[in-house]
Amino acid sequence: MGFKRNRNFQIDGSVVNDSPGNGNTFSTHVGNNYHQHFSGTEPGLSNLSSRVAFNALHDAEARYPQPNVLAGTRQEIIQILSSWCEDDSKSSRVYWVNGAAGVGKSAIAQALCEKYTQTGQLAAEFFFSRNDSSRDNLDPFVDTIAHQLATCKALKPLIAPLIDHVIRSTPGILHKTLEDQFKMLIQEPCAQVDPRYWAQLPRLVIIDGVDECIDVESQKRLLQMIQNVTPTLPLNFLIFSRPELHISRIFSHESFIPHPSCLALGDFAESVRADIKLYLCGAFARIREEHRHTLDISSQASWPGDSVIDQLVSKATGQFIFATTTTKYIDTGKLPVTPVLRLDVILRAKRVANSPSPYPDLDLLYSQILKYCGYEGRKLLEVLRLIVSPFDKEGDLQDPFRFDDSPPALQSLCALEQLLELSQGEAAALLSGLHSILAIPSSKTEKIVVLHASFSEFLLDTQRAGVYHVGTKLSSQEWMQVLIPYQIRMLSRYCVEYNHWSIQSPRIYGGDDVDLGSLNVWRFLYENWTTIAANDQITAALNVFDPHLYLTTIIYWGYKEGFFGLFTVQRGLETYTHDEDYIIAVQMQISMFYGAYRKLKVLKISDKRSRSCLQDFFTRCKSFFRGFYVSFPSHISDTLEEAVKYMLVVCHLSISRLPYHLMEYSFSTTVQGRYPVRKWIIRVLPSNNGVAIPSRWEVKYIDATEGQLLRKLLELPCFNSSVNSQRIMKALGSTDIEHWTHEVARLDWKKTWKTYLLGKVAQSMQRKRVMGKVVYLEDEHDSECHSVLSPPV
Incomplete structure (x- = not known):
């Protein structure tokens, strides 16, 4: 019989197999309950699938090669357990198999999973492992078991619509307690299936390595959930673990009714x-x-x-x-x-x-x-x-390795070499x-x-x-002390190699692009420095970090196609990666860096050792945040000149409001520019050393106090409402940045002159420029410029 676009028909005591995508709406009669569901559209199960620990299944590629018994071995034990699995009149629905480390528990569990998958009697399984973060904890257990019940060939027509309905009709169910999830996604759907059907349905659930769940309380919680539903749940649980005292106590407790069967592998010497x-x-x-x-x-x-x-x-x-x-x-x-x-x-x-x-x-x-x-x-x-x-994935450093779409594992050969x-x-x-x-x-x-x-x-x-002896396991804090210096080194190395001005982008550690996770390191340091000890690796990484190369690099990252997503720009609960947020994104990176620098300055005052260890870092940062040089070719096309102007605005504003904070910047849509058609047209250089530039290049000084004034002007309400972006860009219409604030103020002089004059007064009081010597290199290639190393001022 065929069905297509049909409604309001009932199947009683039978199984409906409907092809996905037909769009049929039908109901199943299970016991005394009717359940309407929709073929081919199960958003509830789709949400459940995203939370499944697929590595915990017996045939998962992540477990290859799976432990298994050699043909002709463990026959007595497997026969005992098989008899219990196949006995429909068993007194207890729970069987505990225990044994010391290395006796082959997982191999026996694997063999039984394979056997009862072939016979169609296996309903679900879960293999815990302390060496796999996707299955070393209790969080995915209920979702993984429920998903298997809903996708098991024999159970799917009866169980899938029930679980799907619960998820769709109960908002937030996947965030409820595991006990509530177990009840609503496993216990209650199974209870709604007519008891007469269960004799022919898969009922076996195999759980291996309960002791491999890294939290002891979670181990107890799992067994107690099973204990609570044993009298009514029609599933049979075959559980493998070491005979740990807390596990043994739960299985032997008088409240576990009916009392579980037990097999100690040590009895088969x-x-x-x-x-x-x-x-x-x-x-x-x-x-x-x-x-x-x-x-x-x-x-x-x-x-x-x-x-x-x-x-x-x-x-x-x-x-x-x-x-x-x-x-x-x-x-x-x-x-x-x-x-x-x-x-x-x-x-x-x-x-x-x-x-x-x-x-x-x-x-x-x-x-x-x-x-x-x-x-x-x-x-x-x-x-x-x-x-x-x-590794506990927490906070801003939760993804420390993100090269491309396929990041290397944290405990891979590649990662270990870089971390150590x-x-x-x-x-x-x-x-x-x-x-x-x-x-x-x-x-x-x-x-x-x-x-x-x-x-x-x-x-x-x-x-x-x-x-x-390797010591204790790394704590979350110790992991951070390994990751932080790595990420700072990664940024430093990438910035150095990126600024070689080569035609092709460098390849770093097998990836085309920088480790994007490193971009969050400054924010993490700013927010967590009180809990991070300044070890030798962190101070060494900071002392070679150059903020001038960093700013040059992130300016070009923003211009690379598809790279706006590098910068996390948040306003409230939303994240922006559009073109108009480019200025904000660069400023956010520099302000996060400044926040970390200021926190380290506080540490410097209170810690004499850090004062000497971080001296190079502090000297370099002090120079950078006071001001720096920007160099670019003198003779460029109109298109490139537009790009240079835009980059100069970015430089000017990037250090104009240094404290790290998240807020709305209304001026971002008023400053627009064109992208350059070639990679290298601008370079940020320190001001406390001599600057060597090619003979046909220009050099400009970016003053932090002048940038602060420009920002104040652009944020005035008059420019948001009465002055459009074209007029502002015209005022910034040259690379002569010394006159930008004056030209912008003149756009609405009546409303801006006080701000402008007060800014100039404050600037004259605060400014302490350290101007370096500019050296023009007649024989230098046009694409090269660099700082002339000299003792820091």
Whole structure:
């Protein structure tokens, strides 16, 4: 039967499959409830989809290669869990599988997900991971489970319209408490499905790694949500975690009714030993085949022998992670390091007597791998500390790396080199021996992933790691102290390379454009300096930062096609990136920089160490905010002259109102200019050094006090209402900026003369120019000019 543009028909006890886009409006009868929904248009589910942690699914590319059980292993455990999953008469809808680190919990969960996806019995899953910020917390859990229920092939006709209706009819539901979301998006929609249908519907929900949710309170909250709905929710929850005390208490508490089933993987010691031995035999067979050229003929069929495999099984103490890490380490060696030599390293390692570690052999394995990977003092530990520290995206620096549409991951090889000032390729070299415990992508921009949480725990535990202890995880404040100097260095380097005046734009760290996240660094410093310690890296980065190059660069950024979006210009709740906001955008960048400079000046007064450390930075800034030179070609076309005038206005106004604040600037629409047709026609230069310019270039002095007067004039009401922008631009009709304020004032002299005269009086009292020497270079190419270095004044 076909449907198209039909209304008000009912399906009772059946499933309707309708093609998207037909525009049908129909209702389903589920139990005693009727629900009208619209085929092909589900805005509620679309909103839900944007909040899903797709990395938490068993077949996510981000989890590749997924942990899985070797064929023929873990059969007893999988059979027990399969019996519970397939038992329709089970007394409890919750089953807790617990085990120590490295026993293979995630591999078992993965195998069951794959099995019941094939049979159509899996309703939803969620794999937590402390190494992935998209699934290391509870926030996306409810949305991810609800989305899977709504998109599951068998459940979709019954559940999707219910969830979609709830989202569309309940504004703000996706911002309610997780408990309310769980009730409204999962519990209540499932309760509205006729109980008779559930016997044939997918009901299994697998949750792995509850302990990998980084907040303990969130772990408790998740289990309590499940506990509260167990008596009525028709879903079955198979939950995997370590036997942490707070988790064990919830599952064993008398209020958990009916009482959950429980399986401790540690109770299967003998079968696990047999499975580990089977795994090792298979892994060494593969290694013998792939590395047979490194083995002598007599060893090609039997190496390493039964006694060695038994020895490794004993060292594993029931931990599959020991077996898998050992074989990966042996297999990833490069000549002259052969598998035989790598195995010998592991076998000769001696366990520390009376070790306090719960996993002494695993710790010994990690130590041996680190010892023979080319360990070089603190550099490797600094890299590893960044890799095992989660990054909380907060505030203005929430996106520290934004080159293009595909930003590199914060814990990628590319990012690590820049954050720690390593040479190109050094991060990959430092980590080259750790492929058995780290997933290191071939792409320098993809995230490095710790293959097992036990390695992160080892590095962060001083008793277990010893000399390989990396310290504590970086706090949010410590992350900022790593990011801030990086971003200042990025701006400095980009401004220097951008101002080489080359025909083509420079390529910085593999990207065509500057790290756009760095543009917020001044605002962040201004607003958060009391919580940011002035470490050596920050002061060193500030001392080489040149505001003259910075202003030159952001002026040209504004002229590059599509680059107005670089500048965040906010008025109230709105963000502007239009052409008329260009002057505001440049002024905002300079005023944010000035705000950070003033905060640092306060620190200078109270901190003697900072006074000496930041002296170069303060000297350079003092000169810049007093005034600077601008140089440009003398003989240019009319079009370029218009562009020069406009850029001079921007320079004039950029330092005219220095305090950082957000406000409406009415003059932005009265000052307009044309874009230049070539890249380099203006250069900002310091005034406290000599200025060397080509012989056919002009030089003008930009005075901050004169700029303040011009701004005051342009903001007078008379120019907003009675004087149009063309007349103002005519008054600014030359590059002779010394007469601009006079010409603008004359446009409406009766209403502006007091402002003009008072400004001139104040200017004569405040002005303290430091004029440098202008040097004309007869033999210099027309496209080059620079400052002549001399001791700062």
